[in-house]
Amino acid sequence: MNAPERALSFLLDEDSNEQKITYSADTKVSNAGTFTINKEDHTVANLLRMQLLRDPSVRFVGYIHPHPLIHRIDLKIQTASSTVAPIDVLQSATEDLAGETDHLITQMTEAINKWKKENQSGIGQFN
Amino acid sequence: MSKQRDPKIEILSLYPHEIKFILSDTDTSIANTLRRLMIAEVPTLAIDLVEFHENTTVLNDEYIAHRLGLIPIKYMDLVTNRGIDCNGAFLSHTECSCEHRCPRCSVEFELDVNFDVMNVTRPENERDLPMSVTSTSLKSNNEYVVPGHFLNAEEQNEAHDTGISIVKIGPGQHLKLKAIARMGISKEHAKWCPVAVATYRFWPEININDELCSTLTHEQKQQLVDVCPDRILELDEVSGKLVVAENAWELATFTEDLKLLQETMKKRPEDDDFVTVEHSQDRFIFCVEGTGAMDAEDILMSSIKVLSDRMLYLRSKLDILKENM
Numbered sequence: 001m002n003a004p005e006r007a008l009s010f011l012l013d014e015d016s017n018e019q020k021i022t023y024s025a026d027t028k029v030s031n032a033g034t035f036t037i038n039k040e041d042h043t044v045a046n047l048l049r050m051q052l053l054r055d056p057s058v059r060f061v062g063y064i065h066p067h068p069l070i071h072r073i074d075l076k077i078q079t080a081s082s083t084v085a086p087i088d089v090l091q092s093a094t095e096d097l098a099g100e101t102d103h104l105i106t107q108m109t110e111a112i113n114k115w116k117k118e119n120q121s122g123i124g125q126f127n
Numbered sequence: 128m129s130k131q132r133d134p135k136i137e138i139l140s141l142y143p144h145e146i147k148f149i150l151s152d153t154d155t156s157i158a159n160t161l162r163r164l165m166i167a168e169v170p171t172l173a174i175d176l177v178e179f180h181e182n183t184t185v186l187n188d189e190y191i192a193h194r195l196g197l198i199p200i201k202y203m204d205l206v207t208n209r210g211i212d213c214n215g216a217f218l219s220h221t222e223c224s225c226e227h228r229c230p231r232c233s234v235e236f237e238l239d240v241n242f243d244v245m246n247v248t249r250p251e252n253e254r255d256l257p258m259s260v261t262s263t264s265l266k267s268n269n270e271y272v273v274p275g276h277f278l279n280a281e282e283q284n285e286a287h288d289t290g291i292s293i294v295k296i297g298p299g300q301h302l303k304l305k306a307i308a309r310m311g312i313s314k315e316h317a318k319w320c321p322v323a324v325a326t327y328r329f330w331p332e333i334n335i336n337d338e339l340c341s342t343l344t345h346e347q348k349q350q351l352v353d354v355c356p357d358r359i360l361e362l363d364e365v366s367g368k369l370v371v372a373e374n375a376w377e378l379a380t381f382t383e384d385l386k387l388l389q390e391t392m393k394k395r396p397e398d399d400d401f402v403t404v405e406h407s408q409d410r411f412i413f414c415v416e417g418t419g420a421m422d423a424e425d426i427l428m429s430s431i432k433v434l435s436d437r438m439l440y441l442r443s444k445l446d447i448l449k450e451n452m
Contacts, residue, residue: 006315010168011221020444023452037441043163044437050156054130087452091445096131098438100157104431107136111148112424115138 261290275419330410
């Protein structure tokens, strides 16, 4: 009776004009801000966080999934200097991840084709 | 310094229902994201709406509708006869511009089984027994879409039924319904889950400190070999040295036994261990088993494509956000 619609955990709510990503700059800390990404969970948030940690211009990055029934994540980023804004590092992180995923697709297709050629019947085992 | 990683994939075994592979040169977050996507966000087809015309069976309408929803539905590649990714072929019903449903976003199945009518076709000795209504009775209106009756030929040979059993009917009972299948993801309902199991484990990094091991007696080394329930260590017959087993990566289960035994063997507690077994930080052994709706390699490809689309979508939203700042 009170159960929310399951589809709302991954579809944006059009009635309330929900935006996918919003940003609010941190008032107390310099070069920092929080991105609120709606209808996402650990799947994407942890990926972005670990990628951002590889960026030398990022001083701090962390994310929160406030509650399993609340479908959004808050990703807080602080950059090391004012020349680089948090949104820039996040953009480059998504770029890098998109590139890595394309790489994975080609690697995957190559590996499968190589396997199928080596085991012509399509069924076999390694070693 | 480029921040983009360069992952590598090596396939260990590939069957229609299962794929095992090694993912390396990348972070645990990628491995976990792939696992979560395969379980929750790969789109598949499953029966979503059922219209009952006739149901005089022992199970009520919603019970049968629930069972129908759980039947794996295959989108077939008629050339290779494999279940493939349905993501491009169908639209999700929220995106489709039709009013209720259309062939672009849904597939209709019909089922009409009447015990008295079908009974005459059965052999004489079986005519008194109840009849199983199975997934083979579902007739699709789309030639590319069929229910997945069995996982593989082995299962089919061992089974008693002709397909997935829906309900058993007896004399005078009749089941007639129309079922509509739609595309969806497992986040909405588990019936859309394409995998039975999608897991990964860490590659074990086993280091044997030869210097310290040479201070051990033969019996002590044999003790170290025997204490591991997963048998990852071996004693080389010729040299008497401790070596790692050939297929240790397959067997390792990261138990505490080895560590605890070494605590008792060490001269001082702060000494280094003779043998250490650690999780690798960038090499993972994946095992993905499908339910029969899609071939395992297609589940994997679909999950990587879902990730790619998600990254591109987020990037476009970020571009808009930056413009409006």
